Amino acid sequence: MKTLLRIFFISTLAFVSCKKDDKETVTTFEKDKISGSSQKGPFLNGSALTVFELNAYDFSQTGQSFSTQILDNLGSFEIANLSLVSPYAKLKADGFYFNEITNANSIAPISLYALSDLANKSSVNVNLLTTLEASRMGYLLSNGTSFANAKIQAQTEVLNMFFIQKPGMPESELLDISQDGDNNAVLLAMSLILQGYRTEAELSQLIGDISTDIRTDGVLNSPALGSALINDARLFNLSAIRSNIENKYVSLGVTTVISNFEQYITQFIDSCNYTFTNYITYPSSGIYGVNILNETDSVFSISGAPLDFSGAANLPAGTSLKIVHTGNLLGFGYWLGSLDGWTDFGTDSTMVTRTFLSNRTGLINGRFNYGGGFGSSFQIFFYENGSLTPTRIKNIYIQ
Numbered sequence: 001m002k003t004l005l006r007i008f009f010i011s012t013l014a015f016v017s018c019k020k021d022d023k024e025t026v027t028t029f030e031k032d033k034i035s036g037s038s039q040k041g042p043f044l045n046g047s048a049l050t051v052f053e054l055n056a057y058d059f060s061q062t063g064q065s066f067s068t069q070i071l072d073n074l075g076s077f078e079i080a081n082l083s084l085v086s087p088y089a090k091l092k093a094d095g096f097y098f099n100e101i102t103n104a105n106s107i108a109p110i111s112l113y114a115l116s117d118l119a120n121k122s123s124v125n126v127n128l129l130t131t132l133e134a135s136r137m138g139y140l141l142s143n144g145t146s147f148a149n150a151k152i153q154a155q156t157e158v159l160n161m162f163f164i165q166k167p168g169m170p171e172s173e174l175l176d177i178s179q180d181g182d183n184n185a186v187l188l189a190m191s192l193i194l195q196g197y198r199t200e201a202e203l204s205q206l207i208g209d210i211s212t213d214i215r216t217d218g219v220l221n222s223p224a225l226g227s228a229l230i231n232d233a234r235l236f237n238l239s240a241i242r243s244n245i246e247n248k249y250v251s252l253g254v255t256t257v258i259s260n261f262e263q264y265i266t267q268f269i270d271s272c273n274y275t276f277t278n279y280i281t282y283p284s285s286g287i288y289g290v291n292i293l294n295e296t297d298s299v300f301s302i303s304g305a306p307l308d309f310s311g312a313a314n315l316p317a318g319t320s321l322k323i324v325h326t327g328n329l330l331g332f333g334y335w336l337g338s339l340d341g342w343t344d345f346g347t348d349s350t351m352v353t354r355t356f357l358s359n360r361t362g363l364i365n366g367r368f369n370y371g372g373g374f375g376s377s378f379q380i381f382f383y384e385n386g387s388l389t390p391t392r393i394k395n396i397y398i399q
Helices: 002-024 128-142 147-161 182-195 200-214 223-233 238-251 262-271
Strands: 029-037 048-054 061-069 076-084 088-095 110-117 308-315 321-328 333-340 342-347 353-358 362-369 377-384 392-398
Touching: 048 076, 061 076, 110 128, 110 147, 110 200, 128 147, 128 182, 128 200, 147 182, 147 200, 182 200, 182 223, 182 262, 200 223, 223 262, 238 262, 308 321, 308 353, 333 342
Parallel strands: none
Antiparallel strands: 029 076, 048 061, 048 088, 088 110, 308 362, 321 353, 321 377, 333 362, 342 353, 377 392
């Protein structure tokens, strides 16, 4: 009996040892060098880049990592002599970057990620497409999807958010916004839509919120997040953005062709079903009294001169407003030094038309004075966001 128990015990130990060895079998994956770039716009020199080693059996981090720094203002990095337990890795870039919309470097850092199979790659890029894929890929991998299929599915689902269908598109970490080609134009377009007129903190929150939303089903379900994407895209000055990008690469000594990213932003605006909510609003009153620009009143009663009104509007980031007064102004004037947020272009040659243009966003509030013009009647034409035709016409009568 003792002999049988001993045989059973040894057999059990051997079985357990074999199972343990199966899981811990280490197949070293060697890579002489991995290079690439980190781009929102391009990350700035000195930003951090880390490669995290992943297990082959569950794609979890092993605890081993390799760190380096971005080498230049193109976002370039390089890590030599990598020795990993598998070809699968997670890359993380932390740092400041060039913002193509503001035409300036970011004032705070952001983090971007990429999941990649390094087996047949010597170059891997980190960008916003790889970042939005990462959370969705993690969920698919945890539910048994192969790495290659998870990559294809997550990329397709992220692009669907931007109403872009590109079957056969290269892996996201192979795309480069500084290079010619239609696929690179897709990356640039979605990067710009995500950036919008957001601060770095707002961009990071948007990336995180979208990643959480799409993680389990690959679909953007939040109406608020959809609105966030369309709100700024509709306000873009695409020619200015192109100029910013091209001039940036010239300043870095790089000759490049920026492909037609504009078509994908226009396609997104025309195709998406997200609700635009970024409207200019006009409060009922301001710091100088009733708001002459409000959306309800057209007849204004006064008890004496001067006829002072607020000229108030609340402009979201990226918006602009021009207003043109015209008609029987009867002594129309304005108070110098009280045009907060407005630039006064004066009257035209007829002396009955006066133009004001917003010179910043946020709440603007001018002090408009109508100079004792009892019985004045006139119109205010509103031109929002660079529109060439009036977006609203308001008839005014002062009694």
